Amino acid sequence: MSSRERETLPVVRAADLDELDPARRWLIEPLWIHGGVGTIGGLPKSCKSWMAMDVAVSVASGTPCLDTFPVCDPGGVLLYMAEDAAPLVKARLLGLCRHRGLDLYALPIDVITAPTLRLDLLTDQQRLAETVRRQAPRLLVLDPFVRLHQVNENQAGEVAAILGYLRALQRAYNVAIIIVHHARKNGSSTGGLSLRGSGDFFAWVDTALSLRRRQHTLILSVEHRAAAPPDPLTLALLGTEQDMHLGIVRAEELAPPASADLDAMILDALERAGPDGLERASLRAAVRARNERVGEALTRLAAAGHIVRRGDFWVRVVPLPTPDRHRNGNGNSSAVPA
Structure with missing residues (x-):
C-alpha cells in the first residue's frame, strides 16, 4: 500500500451504511x-x-x-x-x-x-x-x-x-x-x-x-x-x-388543600403513625403541602389540643373516653360519679 493510499479516510457507499435498529x-x-x-x-x-x-x-x-x-x-x-x-x-x-x-x-x-x-x-x-x-x-x-x-x-x-x-x-x-x-x-x-x-x-x-x-x-x-x-x-x-x-x-395534586382539609389530613397521618408520631418532613411528604402551610396547621392543631410535640416528632393526642352515664329513676341521664 502506497503512502498516498494510507493517508485516505475510510469511505462506505451510502446504501451500505448500517440502518437504525428500531429495537x-x-x-x-x-x-x-x-x-x-x-x-x-x-x-x-x-x-x-x-x-x-x-x-x-x-x-x-x-x-x-x-x-x-x-x-x-x-x-x-x-x-x-x-x-x-x-x-x-x-x-x-x-x-x-x-x-x-x-x-x-x-x-x-x-x-x-x-x-x-x-x-x-x-x-x-x-x-x-x-x-x-x-x-x-x-x-x-x-x-x-x-x-x-x-x-x-x-x-x-x-x-x-x-x-x-x-x-x-x-x-x-x-x-x-x-x-x-x-x-x-x-x-x-x-x-x-x-x-x-x-x-x-x-x-x-x-x-x-x-x-x-x-x-x-x-x-x-x-x-x-x-x-x-x-x-x-x-x-x-x-x-x-x-x-x-x-x-x-x-x-389535581398541585391544588393546595383548604385549611380544614389540611388539618384533617395531618390528623389522619398522625393517627396512622401511632404513638411514635412523625417528623415534620415526613408529614410534609404525607400531605404534600408547603412547609409554611404545614407549620401553620401544626400550630392550629397544637393550640386546639389535638396534637403535641415530643422532640422532633408530632403525635396525635388520644381523646379521653367520655364518662359512662346511666339513667336515673326519672329516665334522665346522669354522669356516674368517680
Missing part, C-alpha cells in the same frame, strides 16, 4: 436516546443530581424512570459524583432503591472514587477511557461538568476539545453519557440553550433534559436531536427521608 432506538423511552450523549441542566438546587440518579437506578435495574418511562436496554452504570461525599451518594441511591423495592447491593452501579477527574488533562482522559473499557457500562454519569475541568467554559475551542473527547468515548465503547451541567442564572433562554458557557454544549447533545423550578415543583423539558420530545412534565421531590425520590405530579 435499540431508546435507552429510556422517550427520555434518552440509546447510546446518546447529553446533559441534565438547570439552576443550582433544581434536583439535577436526583434526576441523574433516578436515571442511573432505572438503567441498572430495568425499572421505569420516574416510575413511568420504560428502560429499553438495561445494563451497568458508572457514576462520578464530584460534589457529593460517598456516604451521601449511597444514602440517595439506597432511598431510591427502597422506594422501588430494590436491593442496591444487587444492582450493577459502580462509583468512581478518585478525588479529582480532569477531562482537560490527557492522563485523566486516558484513565477514564480505560475504566470505561474495563467496566463496559451502558451509561456513564459525570456530575457536575464544572468540577471536571479548569478551562474557560465560554471559550468554544476549549470546551469543544472536552466534548469531542466524550463523543469519541461514546462511539468507541457504545456508552450513553450524561453530563450534569448548570444553566445560566440570568439567561433568557430555556432548555438546552440555557446551559452555561459555550453554545457548543447544545450543539453536542443528542438529548438534553432541563429542570427549572416553578413555585414548589419542577418542570422537566426534554429535547432530542433526532426524535420528537414528550410534553414537559411536572415533578416534585416526594417521599420521606428514607425513600426520597423524584416523581411526576398531576394537576
Whole structure:
C-alpha cells in the first residue's frame, strides 16, 4: 500500500451504511436516546443530581424512570459524583432503591472514587477511557461538568476539545453519557440553550433534559436531536427521608388543600403513625403541602389540643373516653360519679 493510499479516510457507499435498529432506538423511552450523549441542566438546587440518579437506578435495574418511562436496554452504570461525599451518594441511591423495592447491593452501579477527574488533562482522559473499557457500562454519569475541568467554559475551542473527547468515548465503547451541567442564572433562554458557557454544549447533545423550578415543583423539558420530545412534565421531590425520590405530579395534586382539609389530613397521618408520631418532613411528604402551610396547621392543631410535640416528632393526642352515664329513676341521664 502506497503512502498516498494510507493517508485516505475510510469511505462506505451510502446504501451500505448500517440502518437504525428500531429495537435499540431508546435507552429510556422517550427520555434518552440509546447510546446518546447529553446533559441534565438547570439552576443550582433544581434536583439535577436526583434526576441523574433516578436515571442511573432505572438503567441498572430495568425499572421505569420516574416510575413511568420504560428502560429499553438495561445494563451497568458508572457514576462520578464530584460534589457529593460517598456516604451521601449511597444514602440517595439506597432511598431510591427502597422506594422501588430494590436491593442496591444487587444492582450493577459502580462509583468512581478518585478525588479529582480532569477531562482537560490527557492522563485523566486516558484513565477514564480505560475504566470505561474495563467496566463496559451502558451509561456513564459525570456530575457536575464544572468540577471536571479548569478551562474557560465560554471559550468554544476549549470546551469543544472536552466534548469531542466524550463523543469519541461514546462511539468507541457504545456508552450513553450524561453530563450534569448548570444553566445560566440570568439567561433568557430555556432548555438546552440555557446551559452555561459555550453554545457548543447544545450543539453536542443528542438529548438534553432541563429542570427549572416553578413555585414548589419542577418542570422537566426534554429535547432530542433526532426524535420528537414528550410534553414537559411536572415533578416534585416526594417521599420521606428514607425513600426520597423524584416523581411526576398531576394537576389535581398541585391544588393546595383548604385549611380544614389540611388539618384533617395531618390528623389522619398522625393517627396512622401511632404513638411514635412523625417528623415534620415526613408529614410534609404525607400531605404534600408547603412547609409554611404545614407549620401553620401544626400550630392550629397544637393550640386546639389535638396534637403535641415530643422532640422532633408530632403525635396525635388520644381523646379521653367520655364518662359512662346511666339513667336515673326519672329516665334522665346522669354522669356516674368517680
